[in-house]
Amino acid sequence: MISKAVKWKVSSALTLTAVVTAVGMGWSRSISELGTTGAQFKSGLFTQYSSSFKDNSGWIYAIAVSPDGKTLASGCYGGIIKIWNLQTGELLYTIKAHTDAIESLAISPDGNLLASGSWDNRIKLWNLKTGILINTLKGHADDVKAISISPDGRLLASGSTDKTVKLWNLADGKLLRTLPDTDWIQSVAFSPNSKILATGSEDGTIKIWWLDDGGNYTLTGHSGPANSVAFSPDGKTLASGSADKTVKLWQFTNGKVLHTLTGHSGPVQSVAFSADGQALASGSYDKTIKLWNLKTGELMTNFAEHSKPVWSVAFSSKDTVLASGSGDETIKLWPVSVPIAAQVNSPAPEVEATSSEIISPGEIAHLNRKVYDQIDKSWRSTPTFSTSLVYRVAVNEEGVITDCQPLNQAAGDFIQEVSLSSFRKVAHQPKHFRQFKVVLKPSGVLEVSPW
Numbered sequence: 001m002i003s004k005a006v007k008w009k010v011s012s013a014l015t016l017t018a019v020v021t022a023v024g025m026g027w028s029r030s031i032s033e034l035g036t037t038g039a040q041f042k043s044g045l046f047t048q049y050s051s052s053f054k055d056n057s058g059w060i061y062a063i064a065v066s067p068d069g070k071t072l073a074s075g076c077y078g079g080i081i082k083i084w085n086l087q088t089g090e091l092l093y094t095i096k097a098h099t100d101a102i103e104s105l106a107i108s109p110d111g112n113l114l115a116s117g118s119w120d121n122r123i124k125l126w127n128l129k130t131g132i133l134i135n136t137l138k139g140h141a142d143d144v145k146a147i148s149i150s151p152d153g154r155l156l157a158s159g160s161t162d163k164t165v166k167l168w169n170l171a172d173g174k175l176l177r178t179l180p181d182t183d184w185i186q187s188v189a190f191s192p193n194s195k196i197l198a199t200g201s202e203d204g205t206i207k208i209w210w211l212d213d214g215g216n217y218t219l220t221g222h223s224g225p226a227n228s229v230a231f232s233p234d235g236k237t238l239a240s241g242s243a244d245k246t247v248k249l250w251q252f253t254n255g256k257v258l259h260t261l262t263g264h265s266g267p268v269q270s271v272a273f274s275a276d277g278q279a280l281a282s283g284s285y286d287k288t289i290k291l292w293n294l295k296t297g298e299l300m301t302n303f304a305e306h307s308k309p310v311w312s313v314a315f316s317s318k319d320t321v322l323a324s325g326s327g328d329e330t331i332k333l334w335p336v337s338v339p340i341a342a343q344v345n346s347p348a349p350e351v352e353a354t355s356s357e358i359i360s361p362g363e364i365a366h367l368n369r370k371v372y373d374q375i376d377k378s379w380r381s382t383p384t385f386s387t388s389l390v391y392r393v394a395v396n397e398e399g400v401i402t403d404c405q406p407l408n409q410a411a412g413d414f415i416q417e418v419s420l421s422s423f424r425k426v427a428h429q430p431k432h433f434r435q436f437k438v439v440l441k442p443s444g445v446l447e448v449s450p451w
Contacts, residue, residue, distance in 0.1 A: 051089060053331040060325045061311055064105040064114070069316035071128065072323060073114055074331060075102030081116060083131065086316065086323075086333075093131045097124060106149045106156070108170070115156055117144035123158055125173065135173040139166055146187045150194040155211075157197055159185025165199050167211075179209060179216075187228045192235040198252070200226025206240055208252055219255055221248075228270045233277040237294070241268030247282050249294065254435060254450060259297030263290060270312040272322075281322055283310035289324050289334070303334055364434070364450055370399030371436050372448040378419040383442050385414045391438040393423065404438075 058077040065072050065086065072084045079098035084091055098118035106115045107128060114126040123137035123144055142162035149156050149170065156168040165179040165188060184202035191197070197209040204222025206229060209215075224243030231238055238252040247261035247268055266286030273280055279300065280292045289310055291301040308327035315322055322334040371393060389411040394403040404423035406412040418440055439447040 051333040053084060053089065054329065057329075059308075059311070059327045059329065060331065061101060061103045062105040062116075063312050063314055063323060063325045063331060064107045065314045065316055065323060066107050066111045066128065067109060067317055068111055069320070071107075071111075072331070073105050073107065073128070074325065075105050075116055077101045079118060079120070081105075081114070081126070083114075083128070084331075086321070095126065095131050097126070098122060100143075103143070103145055104147045106147050108149050109151055109153045113149075113170070115147055115149060117147040117158055119143040121160070123147060123156070123168070125170075137168055137173050137175075139175050139178075140164070145185055148188045148190050148197075150190045151192055152194040155190070155194065157188045157190065157199075159188045159199055161185070165197070165209075167197075181207065184225075186225050189229045189231055189238075191231045192233060196231075198229045198231065198238055200229045200240060200242075202226075204242060204244070206238070206250075208238075217255075219250060219252065221257070224267065227268060230271050230273055232273050232294070233275060239271045239273065239280055241271045241282055243267035245284075245286075247271060247280070247292070249280070249297070259294075261290075261292050261297055261299075263299055263302075264288070266309070269310060272313045272315050274315050275317055281313040281315065281324075283313040283324055285309040287326070289313055289322070291322070303332075305332060306330070367395055367399045367434055368436060368448055368450060371395060371401060371438070372446065374401055375418075375420065375438060375440075375448070376446055378422070379440065379446065381417060381419075383440070383444055384417065385410055385440075386442050388442065389414055389418060389440040391415075391420060391440075392435055393438050394435045 057080050060074050060076045062075040063072060070086055072086045074082045079096065079100055079102055081095040081097045081102065082091060083093050097116055098120050100119035102116050102118050104117040112128055113134065114128045115123060117123050121140045121142060121144060125134040126132065127134055140158065140160040140162050142160050144158050144160050146159040147156060154170055156170045158166050161184040163181050163183060165181065165185055166175060167177040168174065169176055181199065181201055182203065185199055186202055187200035189198045195211055197211060199207045199209065202225045204224055204226055206219040206226050207216050208219065222242045222244055226240055226242055228241045229238060237258065238250040239247060240250065241247045245264045245267060249258040251258055264282065264284040264286050266284050268282050268284050270283045271280055278294055280294055281289055283289050287304065287306045287309060289303040290299055293300050306324065306326040306328050310324050310326045312325045313322065320335065323331055324334065325331050387410040390407040391411050392405045392407055393401050396402050401423045404420045406415055437449050
């Protein structure tokens with residue numbers, strides 16, 4: 001049965017944040033001075049940065065890059081924001097923004113507004129061009145750990161150690177809704193269509209919130225805090241990075257893990273998708289940044305020039321630069337001279353395609369009911385089996401069962417008795433839309449739940 005809160009149980013999951021760290025004070029080296037060749041970029045062996053900002057104000061916990069790729073904002077432990085010209089390395093201005101550490105920054109889609117979240121429990125909105133304070137959002141009772149601005153520019157989401165997520169009207173700063181959780185919120189991210197919010201918690205869970213109807217469900221599997229979450233540009237995949245040292249790629253509409261990315265030797269602090277959706281960057285406490293092929297889950301490149309933990313990573317809008325911020329008080333820029341897609345050498349096996357349409361818990365519940373009714377109608381005999389039968393069934397967009405696969409030995413043995421053999425896949429049937437788990441118990445009870 002589907003309710004407004006469905007808990008997906010998936011093994012070993014991780015989260016990644018859209019929060020990034022940074023530091024800066026001027027450029028160090030140019031690409032030409034490094035003598036880097038196109039072949040090095042394409043081979044994924046390029047490991048040296050082209051430029052570095054140096055700042056002596058302490059660890060930089062957050063960075064954000066403007067939509068046009070020209071401006072970079074950084075926030076540090078001392079509550080200071082610095083605004084940089086990403087193309088020239090010039091420090092444009094400095095703001096004494098908060099009375100405590102800034103752990104998250106976000107820039108509005110139009111590039112005019114910068115939001116900052118701090119351990120002083122405040123969120124502040126700034127004019128990115130002038131550095132003038134526009135508004136201060138008060139409502140959290142503890143540290144603001146993560147913020148995100150919706151792609152449509154209407155909402156701001158904030159997560160806090162007060163165990164709540166708050167949704168704000170970005171235009172006037174009014175609090176619209178408070179979403180409760182059971183632990184500290186470590187990360188937040190909006191889907192590209194602005195209708196879904198993902199949140200990562202200290203207990204390792206990730207919640208998917210459907211903002212239209214208030215429904216939510218939970219992805220579980222982390223063995224450490226879900227430090228960061230991010231949606232892919234096409235909205236089909238959620239990436240998560242965790243203190244358990246792994247990154248996971250989720251087909252979040254059904255709770256399926258597409259890939260688990262391993263290789264970091266320390267907690268994963270942040271993740272960022274390339275704009276073309278072909279690659280994912282992850283920054284870690286192990287002082288490295290890793291670049292992953294999203295189709296295969298393979299490691300393409302390892303960047304290891306930082307001397308302290310990497311707190312954040314962010315791509316520029318055209319994927320020409322990957323920025324990383326670290327506890328070593330530097331922001332490094334890693335050039336990507338060709339499109340990320342060109343770096344992926346060979347086509348990778350695809351995970352079975354599913355509809356790109358994101359459906360709400362209410363629609364899932366409707367399909368769940370249709371699956372139940374079809375099986376209940378066909379299964380009329382008195383059970384002769386003594387072990388529960390477990391099946392995975394697939395349905396089309398109308399909720400008609402198009403395939404049925406037994407998942408244990410008893411299910412295969414008794415598939416005729418329970419009249420499910422007629423639902424076995426045949427060649428002319430349409431592509432599957434959603435999958436459900438079906439359990440038939442010796443007591444005569446039928447259970448159907450989303451896969």
